[in-house]
Amino acid sequence: MLKIEHLGIAVKKLQDSVPLFEQLLNTPCYKTEGVESEGVMTAFFQTGDSKIELLEATKPESPIAKFVEKKGEGIHHIAFEVENIEAEMKRLAALGFELLNEVPKNGADNKLVCFLHPKTTNGVLIELCQEKRG
Numbered sequence: 001m002l003k004i005e006h007l008g009i010a011v012k013k014l015q016d017s018v019p020l021f022e023q024l025l026n027t028p029c030y031k032t033e034g035v036e037s038e039g040v041m042t043a044f045f046q047t048g049d050s051k052i053e054l055l056e057a058t059k060p061e062s063p064i065a066k067f068v069e070k071k072g073e074g075i076h077h078i079a080f081e082v083e084n085i086e087a088e089m090k091r092l093a094a095l096g097f098e099l100l101n102e103v104p105k106n107g108a109d110n111k112l113v114c115f116l117h118p119k120t121t122n123g124v125l126i127e128l129c130q131e132k133r134g
């Protein structure tokens with residue numbers, strides 16, 4: 001794993017949380033982007049080498065809607081940047097980690113992503129992400 005690429009934070013309303021995080025971090029939100037396949041709208045902040053990703057659900061079946069309903073707002077996942085996502089997925093599957101998607105899928109911010117089930121990672125949802133090339 002190269003670094004923590006971003007921390008995902010589930011929120012109820014970006015409209016409220018974006019200004020709050022702008023004040024907290026003292027840096028502007030540099031991008032908002034919808035990811036239809038995940039049912040989320042995201043907002044990104046640069047913090048040093050890593051990012052904060054705020055996530056608001058855009059439909060009731062969204063993992064973020066379920067999470068907020070059950071646990072409330074808060075840290076949802078940690079995303080690690082990897083050099084080669086397919087090699088990393090193979091390596092982790094062979095070690096017994098449960099991959100939530102068998103092939104890399106499109107994430108926000110020009111990334112290919114794969115999630116690991118929190119039940120195999122001490123209750124922490126992990127995202128692998130690789131910059132899309134070409």
Ligand SMILES: C[C@@H](C(=O)O)C(=O)SCCNC(=O)CCNC(=O)[C@H](O)C(C)(C)COP(=O)(O)OP(=O)(O)OC[C@H]1O[C@@H](n2cnc3c(N)ncnc32)[C@H](O)[C@@H]1OP(=O)(O)O
Pocket residue numbers: 008035038040042053055063064066067070075076077079100106107108109111113115117118119123124125127
């Ligand atoms: C845009 C993209 C990007 O960065 O580019 C993103 O981040 S998209 C971010 C949104 N997309 C995703 O999260 C995709 C991956 N997530 C998923 O597939 C799902 O959310 C699962 C993690 C499999 C959970 O779904 P499921 O329907 O099974 O929910 P559930 O509510 O029944 O939860 C099953 C168990 O997992 C726990 N659980 C659920 N979400 C969790 C989370 N974020 N962190 C830690 N534990 C979590 C529940 O408390 C429960 O534990 P107990 O059994 O102990 O009660």
Ligand SMILES: [Co+2]
Pocket residue numbers: 006008053077079127
């Ligand atoms: Co993420």
